[in-house]
Amino acid sequence: MGLLYWQFNDIWQAATWASLEYGLKWKMAHYYARHMYSSIYVIMKLTPYMASVTDDNAQVSVYIANELFDTINNQVNCSIYSFDTFDTRLSVTFNVVTDTFDVLLLQNWSYKSLMEQTRCSDSTQCLMRCSLSSNGQPSNELETLFFARPKDIKLSDPHLRVISIEQRSLTEITFTINADTPALFVWFEMPNGFSGYFSRNGFHMFEEKVTVTFTSWTSLTNFDSANIDLSITSLYDVTQP
Numbered sequence: 001m002g003l004l005y006w007q008f009n010d011i012w013q014a015a016t017w018a019s020l021e022y023g024l025k026w027k028m029a030h031y032y033a034r035h036m037y038s039s040i041y042v043i044m045k046l047t048p049y050m051a052s053v054t055d056d057n058a059q060v061s062v063y064i065a066n067e068l069f070d071t072i073n074n075q076v077n078c079s080i081y082s083f084d085t086f087d088t089r090l091s092v093t094f095n096v097v098t099d100t101f102d103v104l105l106l107q108n109w110s111y112k113s114l115m116e117q118t119r120c121s122d123s124t125q126c127l128m129r130c131s132l133s134s135n136g137q138p139s140n141e142l143e144t145l146f147f148a149r150p151k152d153i154k155l156s157d158p159h160l161r162v163i164s165i166e167q168r169s170l171t172e173i174t175f176t177i178n179a180d181t182p183a184l185f186v187w188f189e190m191p192n193g194f195s196g197y198f199s200r201n202g203f204h205m206f207e208e209k210v211t212v213t214f215t216s217w218t219s220l221t222n223f224d225s226a227n228i229d230l231s232i233t234s235l236y237d238v239t240q241p
Helices: 028-034 109-118
Strands: 040-047 060-064 070-083 089-099 100-108 126-134 142-145 160-165 172-178 181-191 196-200 201-207 207-217 229-233
Touching: 040 070, 040 126, 040 142, 060 070, 060 089, 060 109, 089 100, 100 109, 109 229, 181 207
Parallel strands: none
Antiparallel strands: 040 060, 060 100, 070 089, 070 126, 126 142, 160 172, 172 207, 181 201, 181 229, 196 207
């Protein structure tokens, strides 16, 4: 078995499936593609796909896969969130040791019972997120399992806003943003004249405050934080009429 990634970049300006634009801007797909080849990762699955919360046979499963040649000590934390608060409705931690080329089932829940336990009466009301720490080193990304299609989720305006901007070096700027409610697919857009990439982008925000770093391809010698027009959007914005 193998994994082939197509397509990385464009050789001319066009609307294509490449994850890097012709001008080297990262598309949302590229931020997710960075983690496709992780050696240790969490797999979350709802069976059957998009099952009803009343389905007695539906299952939620969480696995961990290790593709390294080493035995690894892992900690996996899985939480159920709703879309109206940053508080978790359920949080479970698994401490597990994986051997070489190992795939382990961590938990298999009844989907119906899990939704009843977390007071999620509808599949559009909640989702599950899992974080991974291996040998004491946390992963950069959280895995997300949607119980419904994102377009069907009823979201409120998270009121995303920048609360601080700081130039850390000639090529790095940090942005800290706030939100009132959870936001899906939070997307940062630098104004014209800036070329580079963010440490995170297109992510799901389930905390009140998040800090991301923008790395420029060129030196930012005349950067003015007071006049930078950073654009922040989320799934809520693109679903409004």
